[in-house]
Amino acid sequence: MTEATSFPMANGLSEHAAGAGTPPRGGRAWKFGDHVDTDAIIPARHCNTADPRALAAHCMEDADPGFAAAVRPGDVIVGGVNFGCGSSREVAPIAIKAAGVSAVIAASFARIFFRNAINLGLPILECPAAAAAIDAGHIVEVTPATGAIFDRTTGETYQAEPFPDFLMQIIAAGGLLNYAQARLTERR
Amino acid sequence: MGQNIAEKILAAHAGRVSVRPGEFLNASVDLVLASELSGVVALREFERIEGARIFDPDKVVFVFDHFTPNKDIASAEIVRECRAFALRTGIRYYDVGRAGIQHVLLPEQGLVSPGDIVAGADSHTCTYGALGAFGTGVGSTDAAVAMALGELWLRVPESIKVVYHGHLRPWVTAKDVIIHTIGILGVDGARYQAIEFAGEAIQAIDMAGRLTMANMAIEAGAKTGLIAPDDITRAFVEKAGGRLDRLYASDPDAEYARVIDVDVSDLEPMVAIPYLPENAREASTLGDVTIDQVVIGMCTNGNLADLRQAAAVLAGHKVHPRVRTIIIPGSQAVYLAALREGLIETFVEANCVVSTPTCGPCLGGHMGVLASGERCVSTSNRNFHGRMGHIDSQVYLASPAVAAAAAIAGRIVPPDAIDMVDETAFVAAKEPRHD
CATH class of the missing domain: 3.30.499.10 (Aconitase, domain 3)
Structure with missing residues (x-):
């Protein structure tokens, strides 16, 4: 049994995109356009809480009001350029993660959203070709550790930009908090 | 090889002589900032770090400005949690009656000085670039970790230099200049990069106008928007009670990803x-x-x-x-x-x-x-x-x-x-x- 099949996968996905000892994850693609801002991801009127479940209930509300009710665990968000632009609100990636989204694929990410996703361990994949070609409803599998993207609906595969080693350390630690914990221990 | 302002500030905060764009580093921070909305997430993350103490209570500030005076019960609860954390840890905080909007308040209170790195859990922290400080918007977990370690991970950005020439006509202001500039760059034209605002037209703009311009650097996707300190900066910082010991200017042979020249003489009021x-x-x-x-x-x-x-x-x-x-x-x-x-x-x-x-x-x-x-x-x-x-x-x-x-x-x-x-x-x- 491979490591990939030892993990339960949403929607009975194949092992196609597996690699580097981490299982693929995925589900249906939800397609959005360019410059999806954090007000669209989680409107400020719902930011008077830090409870992930409460935030998830309004995830993507101003971009697609039906999203929060219909999204299933494992589903994938596909955006265009500059995904997550606007405010620094970390509740944006928190809401996406709490909604069960397994990864965000985009042509490019706005910088604060990018660092928040790395820090929180929300898998993000920067891949213009995949972002352009994957349509709403396609079944998509991603392997965050390798950047492999597989569109099961079309059979196409894509490779996202690899992360620099520095960021891989944060990702491998399980997020910035664990990374910081190790640095704090190191200092003492 | 010359260094630009952004590179000089980052090098100085990473114990380095020089840095190059694309490098990742852990930089020490001079100020960590959060509002009540980003602060409540940050403090909860901070409390998950085992054995964490505030690295320097004078260098962490909470400003309750987004939904204050409390607009509803949920907001009131958030502010209360932030206030209790501030009182418990001894960090600075600004509450209703003494507060202001972060990016107006902090420069005015002398809490930001040229040459500083400010990690703010608010995207418009780039405003402090007007003082020649590397202010940059980060997330709440970033703020939590900076509160504990006094440092922030950063990728050294490439810089875009925008050089403004000419004189502004009556009724044309810094806001018009920055809207025009974002129109040129696009909302992701400076993504992952720093902007440096320069030229004689910038030197003629007062500090309020400079703060307006740097504030909107993020609207072009930028990490910060810097203006080299000059006499206007010195006078402002002196009056506010800040420090003037780290005034960086770009070297003549500093490198830029792009240099854009903008003549503002014919610029009209913009929307x-x-x-x-x-x-x-x-x-x-x-x-x-x-x-x-x-x-x-x-x-x-x-x-x-x-x-x-x-x-x-x-x-x-x-x-x-x-x-x-x-x-x-x-x-x-x-x-x-x-x-x-x-x-x-x-x-x-x-x-x-x-x-x-x-x-x-x-x-x-x-x-x-x-x-x-x-x-x-x-x-x-x-x-x-x-x-x-x-x-x-x-x-x-x-x-x-x-x-x-x-x-x-x-x-x-x-x-x-x-x-x-x-x-x-x-x-x-x-x-x-x-x-």
Whole structure:
């Protein structure tokens, strides 16, 4: 049994995109356009809480009001350029993660959203070709550790930009908090 | 190889002689900042770090400004949690009555100095670039870790240098310059990069105007928007009580990803139309865009010079009967100075309301939320779908002068379309004053 099949996968996905000892994850693609801002991801009127479940209930509300009710665990968000632009609100990636989204694929990410996703361990994949070609409803599998993207609906595969080693350390630690914990221990 | 300002500041905070774009490093920070909304997430993350203590309570500041005075019970609970954390840990915090909007308050209080790195859990932390400080917006977990370790991970950005030439015409302000600039760069034109604002036209802009320009660097995707410290910076920082021991300037042979020259001599009053800040248009060309609300102030244009600009247009006029006009001074000190100068009286006589300092309406929080189909001219920095309220409302971004003119006319017009009662008030506002 491979490591990939030892993990339960949403929607009975194949092992196609597996690699580097981490299982693929995925589900249906939800397609959005360019410059999806954090007000669209989680409107400020719902930011008077830090409870992930409460935030998830309004995830993507101003971009697609039906999203929060219909999204299933494992589903994938596909955006265009500059995904997550606007405010620094970390509740944006928190809401996406709490909604069960397994990864965000985009042509490019706005910088604060990018660092928040790395820090929180929300898998993000920067891949213009995949972002352009994957349509709403396609079944998509991603392997965050390798950047492999597989569109099961079309059979196409894509490779996202690899992360620099520095960021891989944060990702491998399980997020910035664990990374910081190790640095704090190191200092003492 | 020469270094630019951004590289010099980052090198100095990473114990390095020099750094190159693309490198990752852990930089020490001089100030960690959060609002109540980002702070509550940050403090909960901080408390998950085993054995963590605040690295330096004088270098961590919470400013309760987004949904304050508390707009609802949920907001009140968040502020209470942040306040209790501040009292328990001894960090600085600014509450209603002493607070202001972060990016007006901190420079005014001398909490930001040239050469600093400020990690702010608010995207408009880039405002401090106006002082020659590397202010950059980060997330709440970043802030939590910076509170514990006094450091922030950063990728050294490439820099874009924008060199401004010429002289601004009457009624053309720093806000018009930055809207024009974002129109050139695009909303992701400086993504992952730093912007350096330079040239003789920048040197002629007062500190309030510089703060406006740097504030909107993030609207081009930038990490920060820096202006080299000069006499205007020195005078401002000295008065505020900040430090002047780290004034960095770019070397003549510093490297840039792009250098853009902009002649501002023919620039007209600008407006960024929905739904992106890059949609820069000349105010005179918009035709008959009727409006329902005007908001003047906030973090982008909430300094005294900004309010003077608006008052110069509004003096002797009444706001159009169909328009609500909300004035938001950026801090208690700005409010008091505006009161003493008679600006508040001018606003009230013109049928504006004057609010306590708050971010409220800019993000559709409170104090001026828009209904569906409503249109607002705002001196804030974002005009995304639904930014100030209903998803089908619209925001047009403009200077205080253009916003004030729109308030009177009931539609978007350039300021010189309004008969001025007291044009000298605006001339005074254009002098490099530092109060």
